[in-house]
Amino acid sequence: MKPLPIEGYWAFFRESLRQWRVVGSIAPSSRALARAMVSPINPRQAQVVVELGPGDGIITQYLLNRLQPDARLMVVEINPVFVERIRARLQDERLLIIHDSAANLRQHFRQLGIESVDYFVSALPFSTLPPTLVRHIVSACYQWLRPGGCFVQFHYAPFMNRFYRRVFDRVAVRWIAWNFPPAFVLICEKHTPKKTPL
Numbered sequence: 001m002k003p004l005p006i007e008g009y010w011a012f013f014r015e016s017l018r019q020w021r022v023v024g025s026i027a028p029s030s031r032a033l034a035r036a037m038v039s040p041i042n043p044r045q046a047q048v049v050v051e052l053g054p055g056d057g058i059i060t061q062y063l064l065n066r067l068q069p070d071a072r073l074m075v076v077e078i079n080p081v082f083v084e085r086i087r088a089r090l091q092d093e094r095l096l097i098i099h100d101s102a103a104n105l106r107q108h109f110r111q112l113g114i115e116s117v118d119y120f121v122s123a124l125p126f127s128t129l130p131p132t133l134v135r136h137i138v139s140a141c142y143q144w145l146r147p148g149g150c151f152v153q154f155h156y157a158p159f160m161n162r163f164y165r166r167v168f169d170r171v172a173v174r175w176i177a178w179n180f181p182p183a184f185v186l187i188c189e190k191h192t193p194k195k196t197p198l
Contacts, residue, residue, distance in 0.1 A: 029055070029123065032178035033154060034062040036185045040150050041119050043068050048114060051075040052102045052122040052137070057086040059121060064092050074112075076102050103133060105140045116146040122153045127160060134163075142167055142190060151188040156181050164188050 029037070037059050041049065046067055054060045054075045063073055076098045077083050083099045098108055102124060109117075120141045126134045141151050151168065154176075161184075164171045168188035176183045 029058045029154075030176075030179040033176045033183050033185070034059045036174055036176050037121055037123075037152055037154060038062045038066050040152055040187045041066055041121075043071075045148070046071055046118045048117050049073050049119045049121065050105075050117050050141075052120065052141075053077060053124040054086060055079075055082050055123060057082075057090055059123065060086060060090060060095070063121065064090065064095065067094060069094070072096065074098060074108075074114075076100060076105065076108070078102075102137045105137065105144070109144055114144070116149075117141075117144045118146055118149050120145060120149075120151040122151065124153075126153070127155060127157065138164075138167055145190045147190055147192055149190055151190070152185065153188065154183045154185045156183055158184050161186065 041063070043066055047070070049063060049067060049071060051060055051063060051073065052075075054077050057075075060073070060075055067073060071094055073092075073094050074096045075086065077086065078099070078101045080099065083097060086097055096112075100108065102122075108114075122141075124137065126138075138151075145151060151164075153164070158173065161171065161173060164186055169191040170189040172187045172189075174185040174187070176185055
């Protein structure tokens, strides 16, 4: 696995200070956290995967290593600095980089002809974003997630666990100690299309 160059850590730290509410972290994801975020993905069932808030692309690299050659990985990042860093670090035909807010997911899915998503992997700082925006994004993810798929999200505190349990059919929580700061990974499953999202 190609490590993040040292200047990448400084760039991430600068962006976190400049746009804390959007970045939501002071350091890139650790290898332990990246592995935990991609471990719920079954490569044989992952044709369309969407990553929200990839930052410097640490988890993106793990996703590409896990996915099959014919899979598609769409990453959505609003920060132009991170978008350029991902483009510079990761060249892969399966990767589509969208420089936009995750609030516009529906628009991009329709334009790209995406009817359903097998897995969502998100590092968006939902705890620092407006609640109405969080509900809008999570509702869109639930709507496009295929039955049997997963929405994977991490947080640094368990305060939003109840929120995800109101949306998804099953939520499992893993604590990742080897990260700075330690993180909780939530694996949210959609079992049926009948449940009404927020």
